[in-house]
Amino acid sequence: MNNKVSVITLGCSKNTVDSERLMKQIQLNKIGLVEDPNEADTVIINTCGFIELAKEESINTILEAVAMKNSGKLKKVIVAGCLSERYKNELQKEIPEVDVYFGTEKYEEIIKELGGNLKRELLGERLLTTPSHTAYLKISEGCDHPCSFCAIPLMRGSHKSKLIEELVKEAEFLAANNAKELILIAQDTTDYGKDIYGKKMIVQLLRRLSEIDGIEWIRVMYAYPSHFPDELIEEIKTNPKVLKYVDIPLQHISDDVLKSMRRGVTAERTKKLLNKLRTEIPDVTIRTTFIVGYPNETEKDFEELCDFVSKEKFDRIGTFTFSVEENTASFILGDPVSEKEKERRKSILMEIQKDISLQKNETFIGKQIKVLIDSIEGEYYIGRSYRDAPEVDGEVLIPVKDNKMKIGSFYDIVINDCDEYDLYGNLLQSERKT
Numbered sequence: 001m002n003n004k005v006s007v008i009t010l011g012c013s014k015n016t017v018d019s020e021r022l023m024k025q026i027q028l029n030k031i032g033l034v035e036d037p038n039e040a041d042t043v044i045i046n047t048c049g050f051i052e053l054a055k056e057e058s059i060n061t062i063l064e065a066v067a068m069k070n071s072g073k074l075k076k077v078i079v080a081g082c083l084s085e086r087y088k089n090e091l092q093k094e095i096p097e098v099d100v101y102f103g104t105e106k107y108e109e110i111i112k113e114l115g116g117n118l119k120r121e122l123l124g125e126r127l128l129t130t131p132s133h134t135a136y137l138k139i140s141e142g143c144d145h146p147c148s149f150c151a152i153p154l155m156r157g158s159h160k161s162k163l164i165e166e167l168v169k170e171a172e173f174l175a176a177n178n179a180k181e182l183i184l185i186a187q188d189t190t191d192y193g194k195d196i197y198g199k200k201m202i203v204q205l206l207r208r209l210s211e212i213d214g215i216e217w218i219r220v221m222y223a224y225p226s227h228f229p230d231e232l233i234e235e236i237k238t239n240p241k242v243l244k245y246v247d248i249p250l251q252h253i254s255d256d257v258l259k260s261m262r263r264g265v266t267a268e269r270t271k272k273l274l275n276k277l278r279t280e281i282p283d284v285t286i287r288t289t290f291i292v293g294y295p296n297e298t299e300k301d302f303e304e305l306c307d308f309v310s311k312e313k314f315d316r317i318g319t320f321t322f323s324v325e326e327n328t329a330s331f332i333l334g335d336p337v338s339e340k341e342k343e344r345r346k347s348i349l350m351e352i353q354k355d356i357s358l359q360k361n362e363t364f365i366g367k368q369i370k371v372l373i374d375s376i377e378g379e380y381y382i383g384r385s386y387r388d389a390p391e392v393d394g395e396v397l398i399p400v401k402d403n404k405m406k407i408g409s410f411y412d413i414v415i416n417d418c419d420e421y422d423l424y425g426n427l428l429q430s431e432r433k434t
Contacts, residue, residue: 003075004032005114006040008065009129010058011048013185013221013391015081017138019046020126022107027127029116037065042076044110049083049155051323058083066097078113080106082155104156105141124170128177131374133408134390135179139167139205143187145224147251148262148329149291149322152187161193164201168208175214178408181372182215183389188224190232203235210241216410217372219389221247226265228273237281243386244281248273249289253308254301257294262329267308274312285387287316292349293342294322295333302345309352315360316393317353319346354420361394361418368428371396371413373405381405383413385423394421403427 005026009019022044026033037043043065047058058081068074076099084091085103092101102109108118128135142157143150171182184206186192193201202220209218218241223232225248236242252258253267277284290305309317321342324335371383374390380397388394396413398405403426405411417424 003042003114004034004040005042005044006034006037007044007046008037008061009046010061011046011050011054011082013136013183014138014141014187015046015048016129017126017136017185018081018105020129021123022046022110023127023129024122024125025107025111025119026114026116028119028122028125029111029114031114031116033127037068038073041074042078042114043068043074044078044080047079047081047083049081049086050151051320051325053323055083062091062095062098066095069097078102078110080104080110085155086151124166125173126170128174128179130390131408132178133372134181134183134374135174136185137167137171137174137182137209138162138185139189139192139202140186144191145188145264146262146329148260149294149325151325151328154327156187159187159191159195161191161196161201163196164193164205164208167205168212171209171212171215175212178214180214180408180410181217181219182209183219183221185221188222189220190223190228200229202229203231206235206239206242210239216241217386218242219245221389223248225250225270225273226263233277233280236284244283245285245287245386245389246277246281247287247389251289251291252294252297252301252305254297254304257297257301260296260330260333261291261294271312285315287318287389287393288314289318289320290349291320291322292345293337295324295330295336297322297337306349306352309349309356313356313360314353315387316357317349318392319349319353321346357394358418358420361420361423364415364423365418366415368412368414369396369423369425370410371398371425372410373398373407375407376400383411394423396423396425398425398427 007019007023009015023033034040045061048054062079065077069077078100079098080102081104084101088101100113111118140161142159143152144159190202255267369385371385373381373383375382379400383396385396412428413425414428415423415425
């Protein structure tokens with residue numbers, strides 16, 4: 001097998017895990033794997049089809065690969081992932097130069113296309129593309145929620161959990177390969193286990209993962225707000241390895257918008273949950289996301305959202321503009337809010353959060369925090385505290401000069417400055433042992 005293969009990953013962290021699993025299978029089959037598509041014979045594009053911008057990026061990447069094939073720089077182009085799952089027939093018609101299209105998690109079919117055989121017993125092994133000390137752990141696939149704006153069920157199907165034993169085995173593999181932080185991801189982590197165990201098992205999973213030697217941090221992402229388990233709150237509060245960090249996508253606060261979005265929650269219940277989280281878990285960091293420009297979001301609804309963000313003072317927020325998606329429940333509502341107005345609302349909301357973030361960061365000046373060092377960039381070590389998920393949150397910057405640290409290790413850092421997003425500090429002592 002002289003074929004050299006390059007995998008291009010687009011989209012979210014779930015796609016990252018899929019690509020890492022696929023690349024390990026390519027490696028196990030002794031097929032050449034290269035990072036640079038310009039050095040490859042075959043390119044596999046793991047696409048995203050979540051919102052319009054993601055779809056445009058996927059299409060452009062496919063067209064670039066096709067152009068390379070047409071010029072003789074590539075022999076084969078394979079397209080997989082969410083966009084291909086959702087629009088396979090249309091893509092085959094519009095871009096026939098692609099050799100073959102696959103949907104999501106089609107490891108066996110892709111490996112066969114490359115001339116290999118799937119090593120089923122090793123599907124839990126991955127070739128990490130993240131720093132080795134930090135790894136995503138995808139605990140389930142798909143989603144059962146009826147959110148009106150979301151096309152995930154169309155691409156990923158219904159909710160399907162992985163067995164606890166399989167996840168523990170995968171986590172043990174990651175720990176053996178230097179992972180110290182596990183980031184649990186799914187479409188909804190709070191739903192974990194209900195399909196195969198008959199009840200939610202996220203707490204039981206966290207406890208099993210906590211027993212793995214070498215794992216020091218466990219971060220829970222994508223927790224659905226309408227049925228946040230009380231036992232999960234208690235586990236975050238009491239388990240020293242589970243970070244006091246909650247990623248809980250709220251999407252909006254107006255009851256009218258939430259009802260149209262089919263979120264299964266009200267403003268009152270949302271506020272009670274946030275209050276409970278903050279009351280039960282001291283020093284909890286809460287991250288959330290919002291959608292602005294939803295078809296029935298009035299100016300009054302938006303002002304209510306702004307007031308909510310101002311009062312709740314979230315540690316982190318992300319804001320997305322509404323993207324109309326075919327075959328979703330909101331499609332019939334059209335897209336009446338102009339892109340200019342959507343961007344205006346997004347800017348206003350993020351400007352509110354900018355001031356809040358600065359205020360939050362200022363409270364850490366003079367304090368000591370535990371930091372995991374990710375990399376060196378220029379004159380700074382780049383690290384993260386328990387408050388910071390990779391790629392989406394802030395960072396802790398420590399000058400390289402006079403601070404000798406190792407990538408992938410924990411240190412105690414004293415914070416001496418900040419801006420709206422990042423903290424700045426200096427090393428307090430040598431590498432932490434725990």
